[in-house]
Amino acid sequence: xxxxxxxxxxxxxxxxxxxxxxxxxxxxxxxxxxxxxxxxxxxxxxxxxxxxxxxxxxxxxxxxxxxxxxxxxxxxxxxxxxxxxxxxxxxxxxxxxxxxxxxxxxxxxxxxxxxxxxxxxxxxxxxxxxxxxxxxxxxxxxxxxxxxxxxxxxxxxxxxxxxxxxxxxxxxxxxxxxxxxxxxxxxxxxxxxxxxxxxxxxxxxxxxxxxxxxxxxxxxxxxxxxxxxxxxxxxxxxxxxxxxxxxxxxxxxxxxxxxxxxxxxxxxxxxxxxxxxxxxxxxxxxxxxxxxxxxxxxxxxxxxxxxxxxxxxxxxxxxxxxxxxxxxxxxxxxxxxxxxxxxxxxxxxxxxxxxxxxxxxxxxxxxxxxxxxxxxxxxxxxxxxxxxxxxxxxxxxxxxxxxxxxxxxxxxxxxxxxxxxxxxxxxxxxxxxxxxxxxxxxxxxxxxxxxxxxxxxxxxxxxxxxxxxxxxxxxxxxxxxxxxxx
Amino acid sequence: xxxxxxxxxxxxxxxxxxxxxxxxxxxxxxxxxxxxxxxxxxxxxxxxxxxxxxxxxxxxxxxxxxxxxxxxxxxxxxxxxxxxxxxxxxxxxxxxxxxxxxxxxxxxxxxxxxxxxxxxxxxxxxxxxxxxxxxxxxxxxxxxxxxxxxxxxxxxxxxxxxxxxxxxxxxxxxxxxxxxxxxxxxxxxxxxxxxxxxxxxxxxxxxxxxxxxxxxxxxxxxxxxxxxxxxxxxxxxxxxxxxxxxxxxxxxxxxxxxxxxxxxxxxxxxxxxxxxxxxxxxxxxxxxxxxxxxxxxxxxxxxxxxxxxxxxxxxxxxxxxxxxxxxxxxxxxxxxxxxxxxxxxxxxxxxxxxxxxxxxxxxxxxxxxxxxxxxxxxxxxxxxxxxxxxxxxxxxxxxxxxxxxxxxxxxxxxxxxxxxxxxxxxxxxxxxxx
Numbered sequence: 038x039x040x041x042x043x044x045x046x047x048x049x050x051x052x053x054x055x056x057x058x059x060x061x062x063x064x065x066x067x068x069x070x071x072x073x074x075x076x077x078x079x080x081x082x083x084x085x086x087x088x089x090x091x092x093x094x095x096x097x098x099x100x101x102x103x104x105x106x107x108x109x110x111x112x113x114x115x116x117x118x119x120x121x122x123x124x125x126x127x128x129x130x131x132x133x134x135x136x137x138x139x140x141x142x143x144x145x146x147x148x149x150x151x152x153x154x155x156x157x158x159x160x161x162x163x164x165x166x167x168x169x170x171x172x173x174x175x176x177x178x179x180x181x182x183x184x185x186x187x188x189x190x191x192x193x194x195x196x197x198x199x200x201x202x203x204x205x206x207x208x209x210x211x212x213x214x215x216x217x218x219x220x221x222x223x224x225x226x227x228x229x230x231x232x233x234x235x236x237x238x239x240x241x242x243x244x245x246x247x248x249x250x251x252x253x254x255x256x257x258x259x260x261x262x263x264x265x266x267x268x269x270x271x272x273x274x275x276x277x278x279x280x281x282x283x284x285x286x287x288x289x290x291x292x293x294x295x296x297x298x299x300x301x302x303x304x305x306x307x308x309x310x311x312x313x314x315x316x317x318x319x320x321x322x323x324x325x326x327x328x329x330x331x332x333x334x335x336x337x338x339x340x341x342x343x344x345x346x347x348x349x350x351x352x353x354x355x356x357x358x359x360x361x362x363x364x365x366x367x368x369x370x371x372x373x374x375x376x377x378x379x380x381x382x383x384x385x386x387x388x389x390x391x392x393x394x395x396x397x398x399x400x401x402x403x404x405x406x407x408x409x410x411x412x413x414x415x416x417x418x419x420x421x422x423x424x425x426x427x428x429x430x431x432x433x434x435x436x437x438x439x440x441x442x443x444x445x446x447x448x449x450x451x452x453x454x455x456x457x458x459x460x461x462x463x464x465x466x467x468x469x470x471x472x473x474x475x476x477x478x479x480x481x482x483x484x485x486x487x488x489x490x491x492x493x494x495x496x497x498x499x500x501x502x503x504x505x506x507x508x509x510x511x512x513x514x515x516x517x518x519x520x521x522x523x
Numbered sequence: 524x525x526x527x528x529x530x531x532x533x534x535x536x537x538x539x540x541x542x543x544x545x546x547x548x549x550x551x552x553x554x555x556x557x558x559x560x561x562x563x564x565x566x567x568x569x570x571x572x573x574x575x576x577x578x579x580x581x582x583x584x585x586x587x588x589x590x591x592x593x594x595x596x597x598x599x600x601x602x603x604x605x606x607x608x609x610x611x612x613x614x615x616x617x618x619x620x621x622x623x624x625x626x627x628x629x630x631x632x633x634x635x636x637x638x639x640x641x642x643x644x645x646x647x648x649x650x651x652x653x654x655x656x657x658x659x660x661x662x663x664x665x666x667x668x669x670x671x672x673x674x675x676x677x678x679x680x681x682x683x684x685x686x687x688x689x690x691x692x693x694x695x696x697x698x699x700x701x702x703x704x705x706x707x708x709x710x711x712x713x714x715x716x717x718x719x720x721x722x723x724x725x726x727x728x729x730x731x732x733x734x735x736x737x738x739x740x741x742x743x744x745x746x747x748x749x750x751x752x753x754x755x756x757x758x759x760x761x762x763x764x765x766x767x768x769x770x771x772x773x774x775x776x777x778x779x780x781x782x783x784x785x786x787x788x789x790x791x792x793x794x795x796x797x798x799x800x801x802x803x804x805x806x807x808x809x810x811x812x813x814x815x816x817x818x819x820x821x822x823x824x825x826x827x828x829x830x831x832x833x834x835x836x837x838x839x840x841x842x843x844x845x846x847x848x849x850x851x852x853x854x855x856x857x858x859x860x861x862x863x864x865x866x867x868x869x870x871x872x873x874x875x876x877x878x879x880x881x882x883x884x885x886x887x888x889x890x891x892x893x894x895x896x897x898x899x900x901x902x903x904x905x906x907x908x909x910x911x912x913x914x915x916x917x918x919x920x921x922x923x924x925x926x927x928x929x930x931x932x933x934x935x936x937x938x939x940x941x942x943x944x945x946x947x948x949x950x951x952x953x954x955x956x957x
Contacts, residue, residue: 194940196926196947404952466877466887466945468952 088136089313090143090159090460093128097155100126104147104156111453113428116141128155133523140523142258144427144451145309145333145460158309158461161330162340168301168329169212175299178285179209180278182221182306184371184456185334187475191463192338193349198475207354208346221304222367223360224281225379228252229367229488230498231514232274232376233383234505236446240384240419245270247422247437247444250376252276254314255451257518259427264434265520270447273515277370278304278311279320281360282327283513288501289359297325304328305337307371307459310451319516333461362493365480372473373455374401374408374423377448381412381421382487384446388414396486402477404454404468407433409444420444427451646672648746651690652700652738664689664907666696668704668738672746679719682712682743687735694910698774698851700735707735715743765834765861767792771802772860775903776812776852783812784889784903785852789860791834799824799857812849819849827857837861872898875949886913886938888946892955897921900946908938917942926956 085093100119105128108117116139120129128147133139148156168174186202195201202220209218232250239245251257251272260267275283282304286297304311308331314320315328332340341348366382369375378398385393398410401421406429412419422444424430430449436442452458454469457476465472485491502510649669667688673681685708687696695701707729714727721744728736773786786802801820819842826840837858842850872893885905891898900917904910912932916939920926926947931939950956 191944194931194936196944465948467948467950471948471951474951 085135086159087138088141088143088159089316090145090309091136091141091148091156092159093136093156095127095129095155097153098127099153099155100128101152102126102128103150103152104128107146107150111428112144112146112426112451113431114140114142114144117147138523140262142255142262142427142451143310143313143460144255146452147460148309149460149462149464158333158336159312160336161312161332162336164330165303165332165340168303171301173299174301175215175295176217176289176293176301177213177215178217178219178289178300178302180219180221180224180281180285180302180304181205182278182304182308182371182456183225183368183375183476184307184459184462184472185305185337186220186368187371187472187479188307188334188457188462189338189348192335193347195349197465197471198473198478200475200479201348203353203355204348204351205354206356207351208341208348210354211346211351212344217357217359219281219285219360220356220363220367221277221281222363222370223491223494224277224279225367225370225376226364226488226491226494227280227284227514228274228277228370228376229379229383230494230505231280231510232272233380233387233488235272235274236380237384237387238506240445247442247447248272250274250380250446250448251516251518252370252376252448253450254308254310255427256430256449258310258313259430259451261518261521262523265522267434267437268518268520270437271518273517275320275514275516276311276314277367278306278331279314279327279516280514282320283322284360284497286322286325286327287513288497291501292359297322301329302327303330303332305332305334307334307456307462308452309333309460311461317516322513333459335461335463360493362485362491364485364488364491365483366486366488367491368479368483369476371456372402372476373404373425373450373453373457373469374398374448375455375476376450377401377410377421377423377446379488380446380448381410381419383489384419385412385414386487386489392487397481402473404470404473419446421446421448423448423450425450425455426453644674645752646674646746646749647752648672648742648744648749650738650741650745652687652704652734664697664700666690666700666704668735668742670739670742670746672743679716679743682715682739685712685739685742689910692909692911698855703732703735704739707732707739711736711739715740721747764794765791765864767794768866770860770864770866772856772858772863772865774852774855774859776816776848783816784901785816785849785856787853787856787860789857791861794834795831796827796834796837796857796861797831799827799853815846816849818843819846819853822846823850823853834861875953877945877949886941888917888942888949890946890950892950892953895955897924897946897950897955900942902942905938909935913938913942920946 083095085095102119105117105119109115109131115131117128118131119126121127122129130136130139145158148158151157168177181202186205187198187200189205190199190201191197206218209216236248239248247270249267249270249272251274254276257271260271274280282302285302286300289295290297290300304315311331315326315331320327364379366379369378378401381398381401382393382396385391393412398421400410401408401423404425406425408423408425410421412421420443422433424433424447427449433442433447433449450456452460454465454472457472458465458469480486488494498504502513504510506515647669648671649667651665651667653665667690668685669688670685671683672679673683685704687700687704688694689696696704710729711723711727714723715721721740723736723740768791770789770791771786772789773784776783776785788800788802789796790798790800801824822843823840826842830840832838832840839851839854839858842853872891874889874891876889877887886908887903889901889903891900897920900921902908902910902913902917904913912935916929916932916935919929920943923929926943929939929943931937931943947956
């Protein structure tokens, strides 16, 4: 894109502004334009930075109500409301003074749709830039969420849903020789091995019915803040990002002879709630944080643009080989119903020792609120269900409390469309299906379709983790939850 | 240091001639434009429409322009600025403007004389209206004024078909500009005809529409430099009165935040506009605009039903203060319907527009789908988007029934990508695009 030429009008306008600035300094003194004064007035106007995911600056609110439409409308969370201040509508918290005191799950949909910058995603770019320039880090390791690899193209004039993983790998090479790139697909494969094993064990013993996934940090936040009685149903598995992060801070140092503190680990996610998940006390390996920074897709785009990297025009590259051989099942984690589908493929294998007759569970695909599938093994039926959007989970929770929930396995994604509609992605003007299309196309064309067929992962299990849900795996890959009910 | 600006010549044919004319003495009192042709004062010179001549002019900004003028056409030019003159980036533009204004009376005279052989001639001309100070009108954008000048026995007899267009397009300019131009067009043609010169004084310009007034004058000057066409009685004459029927038209509401499209069906009975009906599509509107639009619609439709305005002379119906943009959009849609006189047809098929609860795209498509195929794509443009090029691009999508494998044209690549990607996003979920 060519640089914008300055028109005569802009030239004059610029001159007028500069003149005004100069006049203001001469009339009001230097303080008028000094950053200290600006910062003081900001805090006076009440910027709420207590959340790990988003920041609110009410002074910038134009009262359009889009955040309320998302929060109380589509997401059904009821955290934000429209209040009236000085006779004008303004976005406000409904039951709390600050975000940290509210039941906000950090899904980031409000920030995604805010047109005026009154609600913004908390920026981690400065941390990442500092790490890129910090010679103490021997390696800067990047991982890219399944959906992020299909969404980032939109920012570089590539049609929605196209697989950009090969371009992303080249882009990371361009950031410097210390950088390593992995796909979170691998973390998703580990998650399926752990989660499916845990589910199969519970299913056999009749425990944790229904068994609920814990991949979505927005959903985990919702359980801890609003429905802590669901904690016994939650899988103890960490999310794919944290699982791969745990290996990056334990297995990778062992392989390369570095110490975990010499590795800086950035995760590029479609999600803002991941920024909270990263900071949880449990998400450490031997006292070292598993993920050092979480960038949203939009932030990663900003990073590339600031370095002058045009993703679309880069040559194809490959991810690093330590965590490769990823499956299509790992990739479809980016779509609602994907975790459920991937888990069913492997659960069938774990229960019967055979591949399932049909690998594609099409009834779990699409953008409906609740989608179901049934898998029959030796006369026993596993009833699986995918809940799309946190607003649809309320009825499900009521059913569980009443004991009328028929499902054995429930996947919950807080945002509509799953990760593909996450709070850290650009706005979409239709059905999230257009992003799912790319994920399922990748799955259909991939050689490995199930997580248990990921050969690199099998080797790592044999060499390092022994087996799914073993003691080593429990320490590294599983976590616990506590009630934070407000 | 001597500041000498050589502007890339308009047509660099006679560069060699330039080297000796740069030494031409050009002197005049401050503030007067003086033109020398081959070293003589322009007023002493009878005929420059034949042969090659060197011409020098000194503008009010003390910029000296030296040009080669061959058979009535500029061939090459250079510009000299005084030492103290600090050129802004757009110096070239200003210098060209200076040259243009310096030559205006001269060309005026020459061209009118040329046309004297014919009884009546029609000249077409254009000029760009640049407004330097438009803080009062945030919607103002530079636009082109096009008009026709009718001369009768070498005298300016009429100035007609004055219309504003977006720069470099045939698309009408926005309603604010059109209003300003209409204001100017009420008086300026009369002034020019009385004076028999396109050199209007500052005092003649219409207050509040200074730039548009000036643009009309410059367009007249421009017209007179072009080859005229013979006058035909029918040109510019009103055609048959508007027959009874229902006509449809559309207009864009450029709110500057979230643009949308207004569609109306206009019923004409006995030559009078009796009723308008809203066909405004499922284009996304901000919640604010929805309210403003519905208020404006109620008021305008009531006003039209009451006023019983003649269809031929429909200008606008009164709207509501505070809903200016919506009112202007509805009025423009009615005007367009009556102007194009296209019979109202229900747009075939289902219509889809981006349905995100907020839309920040500069441009977006409204797609008509029939029998699971894309029947039509309409472009709702942003403030400075090239609608014609985008419509051509949308035509490619309709022809191929797919957005895959398209390339984004260089000049409009961002907008073209938006159109393709948004079409993909809104149609994929409907099963139209795979």
